[in-house]
Amino acid sequence: MANIYDMRRYGTVVFLLIAVGLAVLFLCISDNIVKKLAEQERQRMEIWADATREIANPDAASDNIDFLLSIIQSNRNIPVLLTDDEGNILDQRNFDLPEPPDTLDPLYISPVNQAFLNNRLNALRNTSKKIVIDIPGGESQYLYYEDSRLLRMLGYYPYIQVVVMLVFVVLVYFAVISTKKAEQNKVWVGLTKETAHQLGTPISSLMAWMELLESLGVDADMVKEMNKDVTRLSTIASRFGKVGSKPTLEPANLNTVVSDAASYMSTRISSRIHLTVDCCHGPLMVDLSDSLFQWVMENLIKNAVDAMEAEGSITVTTGRSDRNAWIEVADTGKGLPRNRFKTIFNPGYTTKKRGWGLGLALARRIIEQYHHGRIYVAASELGRGTTFRIELPLMSLPIKV
Template sequence: MNFSPKKKASNIVLLIASFVIVSLILWNTNSFFKKFKEEERHKMEIWATAHSELLQAPLDADPGELPIKIFQNNTSTPMILVDKDGATKTHNMPEEKANDKEYIDRAIEKFKKENQPIVIDYLGEELATLYYGNSQVLNKLKYYPLALLLIIFLFGTVIFFFFKTNKASEQNKLWAGMAKETAHQIGTPLSSLLGWNELLKAENINPEITKEIEKDIARLETITERFSKIGSLPTLEKHDIVAETKNAFDYLKHRSSKLISFSFNTQIERATVLLNPSLYQWTIENLVKNGIDAMRGKGNISIEIAKDNNYVHIQVSDSGHGIPRSDYQTIFNPGVTTKKRGWGLGLSLVKRIVEEYHKGKVKVLSSGKSGTIMQVSLQVVA
């Protein structure tokens, strides 16, 4: 991982350079559009001049090849020629609409907005007015800058999500590294505790004391194992979900306040799932502790297990203050917490363990003033 200022500066430079390049393309396209529009107007002025020469020429005179060639070459620009008497003549427009006055009037208004009309005169006398619209090529170029703006937006979005994903990846690596280092640091005093407990046994003290110490040492070993597995794919094996849930429940029950009432109910005796017991117990622990925090240390916690088709559902209920419906999804995001001193990692870990590692589902089944029910669903295997 590298959080150095040089890396951040290079990312910013890359982002700015990318936007400059796209902006230059946009500016160049806009300049090309204006230039092309000027060239098209110049072409129309030439056409108007040629038409003026034809109007001035005697009826029996040869108009020459140049005016005729100018007329023949202009096949892309739609035009409406209105003479001094109000008669209209269309060019490069649908022939069936040539006598449709409403269509012609609408087209003239449209052409006025697109281009300045050209007055054809001779010796100060107005002979006709030429209205013309944009050619098909020019119309396509007109929308090209909009397409580029869309490209800039999409490009910026991709860059944003790239940097966001990159940052999240670095943070995940940091958390994984810290977790593994924590597991490593716990290992040394844990070995000493094992030795001290053996010495206590040799002193013939109350066996219940050393037995409880052994349970806590086993608990520390489990925590160490959990932290050591963060950032790597855990091994899943077939286990009885009912037994594993009961083990986690019993441990939490004996080490929680007497003000908490615990109840465990199951509709099935056994259900085999692919499971990592250590991580699964961590899931149950987080859900139960969240419930206890929501009840402020006093209330009812219950776990119910039921089977539906190919899934077994574990429901953890509490009698706390509940979760707003608007937070049902965001509550699983890292950093989101309703506690004043919470880190917002518990439920995000639950979601990752259940959905990413065990391919299951976790959700807020229901929540209200009477409490919250969280449901974990795992697929049953033969």
């Protein structure tokens, strides 16, 4: 099952890389189109400059003047500035001037418009959008131009599309992830409740059989031990039934709950595994569901036992910070690589040949969703062991004596 999460992680990376690759490809294609349009506008400006040069030529045929003027007047979308050798503006076209031009004298440029055009001219002098027009007689004129409004819009449009596409990909990705998590939650909740339901009938039958055995005079100690196991089965079924339903939280001393869970597990693990509990001084009062929290502790201790292969030590420690109580379960097992710190809490993840891989997934659900706490791998080193840490909010700030 571990490979499923590896494939999912790699698949997510591949999906994001493909999305980014498509965005870059689209940007390159659009940028190429913009460059070609810019080249076409440059060619139009060179034709405009040639027409201006011919008009200024005293030897130009009069029959061509109208044609040349039509070329100049046909430019209605590319902003153009024509200057002399001294930088004086001789003509301007297609600029959005701050003040409307004088309709009575179209050649007149108001001081406000003049300042505006001078600023644009200064900006254009340091660009490549300049064409030198050599006028017969040794004079020169300079044609400066800007990108047309359409070209500027096309220049921004690819970036806008890329951003929209990336936002869409991100939204789709998180929507899919959220849907998968919701489906997983439904599956696990349904599975646990069905398990509790299926256990109910044989447990009831076992209880009846225990009463019959007791009435038949079977050894009392034997019946007592069997009753403990049946009661234990009933507790397990009750725990499964509570998954998916909001449990009732009651004030409890975390030290007591942890000690009880460790005491129960100490008689059910190998004698070659040394289990110790180190509780902090003073009570750790928290709101919790005793049965569900003990289930979490038992799962952590069982995982520690499996990691050590029946030999080693487990240390359970409690303590407090400013606002939280914490529990650490440390083992001397085989440890975990860092890239497994979060994966091990995924439903279905397991490194064992048996089991469904639900223990730590349910533990995280119990701690985070029901008790509003945190559970995570605090530390791990291959060949040295792993430490799990649980943090729960204290009912009140600790009183310092």
